Amino acid sequence: MDFYSFLIQLLNGLQYGLLLFLVASGLTLIFGIMGIINLAHGSFYMVGAYMAFSLSVLTGNLFVAIVLGIVLSVALGVVLEWVLFSHLYKRDHLEQVLLTYGLILVFEELRSLIVGNDVHGVAVPAIFNWSIPLTETLSYPVYRLFMSAVCVLLAVALYLLIAKTRLGMMIRAGSSNREMVQSLGLNINLVYRLVFALGVALAAFAGMLAAPVSSVYPGMGTGVLIICFVVVVIGGIGSVWGALVAALLIGLADTFGKVLIPEAAGVTVYLVMAAVLLWRPEGLFRRV
Amino acid sequence: MKRSKIALLIALALLALFPLVGATFYTELVTKVMILAIFALSLDLLVGYTGLVSFGHAAYFGVGAYALALLAPKYEAANLWLTLGAAIGIAGLAALLVGMFVVRVKGIYFIMVTLAFAQMFYFVFHDTKFGRGSDGISMNFKPEATIGGVNLFDLGNPTHVYYLVLVALLAVFLFLRALLRSPFGRALQGIRSNEHRMRSLGYPVYRYKLASFAIAGALAGFAGYLSAMQFGFANPELLSWHQSGNVLLMLILGGIGSLYGAVIGAFAFVALQELYSYVTTHWQLLLGATIIALVIFLPGGLASVMGRFKRTLVGEPEDE
Numbered sequence: 001m002d003f004y005s006f007l008i009q010l011l012n013g014l015q016y017g018l019l020l021f022l023v024a025s026g027l028t029l030i031f032g033i034m035g036i037i038n039l040a041h042g043s044f045y046m047v048g049a050y051m052a053f054s055l056s057v058l059t060g061n062l063f064v065a066i067v068l069g070i071v072l073s074v075a076l077g078v079v080l081e082w083v084l085f086s087h088l089y090k091r092d093h094l095e096q097v098l099l100t101y102g103l104i105l106v107f108e109e110l111r112s113l114i115v116g117n118d119v120h121g122v123a124v125p126a127i128f129n130w131s132i133p134l135t136e137t138l139s140y141p142v143y144r145l146f147m148s149a150v151c152v153l154l155a156v157a158l159y160l161l162i163a164k165t166r167l168g169m170m171i172r173a174g175s176s177n178r179e180m181v182q183s184l185g186l187n188i189n190l191v192y193r194l195v196f197a198l199g200v201a202l203a204a205f206a207g208m209l210a211a212p213v214s215s216v217y218p219g220m221g222t223g224v225l226i227i228c229f230v231v232v233v234i235g236g237i238g239s240v241w242g243a244l245v246a247a248l249l250i251g252l253a254d255t256f257g258k259v260l261i262p263e264a265a266g267v268t269v270y271l272v273m274a275a276v277l278l279w280r281p282e283g284l285f286r287r288v
Numbered sequence: 289m290k291r292s293k294i295a296l297l298i299a300l301a302l303l304a305l306f307p308l309v310g311a312t313f314y315t316e317l318v319t320k321v322m323i324l325a326i327f328a329l330s331l332d333l334l335v336g337y338t339g340l341v342s343f344g345h346a347a348y349f350g351v352g353a354y355a356l357a358l359l360a361p362k363y364e365a366a367n368l369w370l371t372l373g374a375a376i377g378i379a380g381l382a383a384l385l386v387g388m389f390v391v392r393v394k395g396i397y398f399i400m401v402t403l404a405f406a407q408m409f410y411f412v413f414h415d416t417k418f419g420r421g422s423d424g425i426s427m428n429f430k431p432e433a434t435i436g437g438v439n440l441f442d443l444g445n446p447t448h449v450y451y452l453v454l455v456a457l458l459a460v461f462l463f464l465r466a467l468l469r470s471p472f473g474r475a476l477q478g479i480r481s482n483e484h485r486m487r488s489l490g491y492p493v494y495r496y497k498l499a500s501f502a503i504a505g506a507l508a509g510f511a512g513y514l515s516a517m518q519f520g521f522a523n524p525e526l527l528s529w530h531q532s533g534n535v536l537l538m539l540i541l542g543g544i545g546s547l548y549g550a551v552i553g554a555f556a557f558v559a560l561q562e563l564y565s566y567v568t569t570h571w572q573l574l575l576g577a578t579i580i581a582l583v584i585f586l587p588g589g590l591a592s593v594m595g596r597f598k599r600t601l602v603g604e605p606e607d608e
Contacts (some may be wrong), residue, residue, distance in 0.1 A: 037400070063533040084384075091583070091587065093341055093396055094341045094536070095587065097343060097399060098536065099536065099580055099583040099584070101576075102575070105575055106573055106577060106580070110573065113570060113573070226529070229400040229401075230400075230404050230596045233398065233401055264416075266414070268412075269406065269409055270407070270408035275403055277393070
């Protein structure tokens with residue numbers, strides 16, 4: 001592999017990893033703070049991608065679609081937490097698994113009823129629809145660089161939110177001791193609702209951002225969900241920092257796995273997970 | 289104790305008489321349900337009796353099915369006994385290998401890791417030449433069950449398949465019942481209710497859990513083998529996570545931690561599926577809504593309702 005092909009794969013791997021981070025960070029926050037295993041998290045990614053498709057057809061502009069989509073996904077998160085997930089806090093994991101499994105079926109069928117089962121493309125916005133030439137034959141699409149940049153900005157914003165703000169303080173406190181936070185007079189239920197909505201919005205945003213690159217198709221949510229489980233397992237449950245490191249690791253392992261050992265393409269990330277489990281069953285990082 | 293024996297005999301008699309009255313379609317359907325019941329029983333050993341919630345149990349079902357499809361010779365019938373033994377062994381071995389990784393972790397981790405490993409198996413069969421891609425493998429011949437040159441069953445005949453599967457279901461049921469009453473089974477149930485206590489009593493908890501995981505995998509492989517035998521093919525969908533989710537749903541429907549529950553759950557699940565797909569092509573929407581309603585409104589599953597009903601009726605004390 002020459003230098004430029006290597007560079008392209010490296011950038012692709014990082015971009016994929018950063019995108020996974022957006023989905024996995026919400027997943028790990030919901031695990032770590034609310035103690036809920038949410039199988040439907042991949043569905044939010046799928047919902048985001050389909051919103052990018054439908055709303056950009058409707059409004060004619062992907063960026064307008066994304067802004068609308070973020071508002072809608074926050075609303076979806078608040079409603080879901082209120083109606084369904086708030087019932088799950090004191091239930092065991094099995095019931096959480098079942099309810100969120102049911103939710104996946106509902107989301108997939110609603111998607112099939114509303115948009116159908118076809119694969120749809122989403123146009124790359126005109127200002128990013130060009131490539132940086134690297135050699136005579138190789139070039140790198142600017143939209144992918146834009147995606148990575150947005151993901152990095154969001155990761156920094158998430159760090160600042162958790163480490164520096166009052167809400168972040170409540171999130172951290174809530175993750176270590178729910179009862180104590182409540183008895184100090186803070187509204188933990190509000191924190192849960194906000195964290196859940198944040199998680200939904202992050203996953204949906206990742207779907208919207210990815211739609212022009214990956215196109216939108218049935219079942220796209222479950223693929224992402226399972227990879228994000230791998231990310232969370234490697235990173236350590238509840239650790240946003242761990243999710244970032246693990247997401248980049250998986251992004252690179254998957255991308256280079258496909259190039260270097262194409263026969264085992266689908267299996268590479270699971271082998272990485274198995275190795276980490278042997279070495280550190282609790283994940284690389286525990287809690288932020 | 290005595291009552292449960294009578295119930296078992298009645299259920300067995302009804303199942304044994306069914307092909308005499310049911311049309312072939314229903315004979316085949318009930319055969320499918322009984323295979324799913326074996327699958328659900330195998331998962332109940334993990335979820336209900338060892339306290340390990342696996343969301344990747346379909347992997348071993350699929351491995352069992354693929355074992356038959358891959359071992360069957362192309363131009364002649366496979367030997368039932370040899371391939372069945374091999375399928376159970378391979379599925380058990382696969383579960384043992386995966387178990388060495390997953391049994392180290394608990395709770396949410398366990399759920400996620402079992403799902404991830406199941407997905408790895410899915411990709412092994414889906415993406416490599418070895419599993420022949422998304423169409424899977426069809427078999428040209430049904431296995432033959434010869435002993436000493438005499439063919440015991442004709443597996444092209446749905447009624448014969450039905451009785452073979454019925455015997456298999458009974459065997460698995462009785463095997464698990466004996467297993468759960470043995471010291472080994474008692475230890476598993478001890479681990480489910482309090483792992484720390486068992487560890488401080490000196491039980492090698494890791495090894496017990498691993499053994500439970502491997503046995504459950506082997507029995508799931510048995511069910512998978514029977515499924516491939518009945519339908520004549522194995523494809524990656526047998527390992528899909530929907531399959532893992534559905535078998536968990538069967539346990540919830542029938543009531544976790546009861547062998548009868550697993551069997552009843554398999555029947556209830558297929559009945560729901562048939563009913564909903566009769567009503568609409570978007571039956572998964574109804575199924576999903578049912579699951580959500582079940583979790584929110586009936587925390588203990590259908591069995592808890594029946595239990596409550598029975599208690600008010602008979603006045604038995606609450607069992608804990």
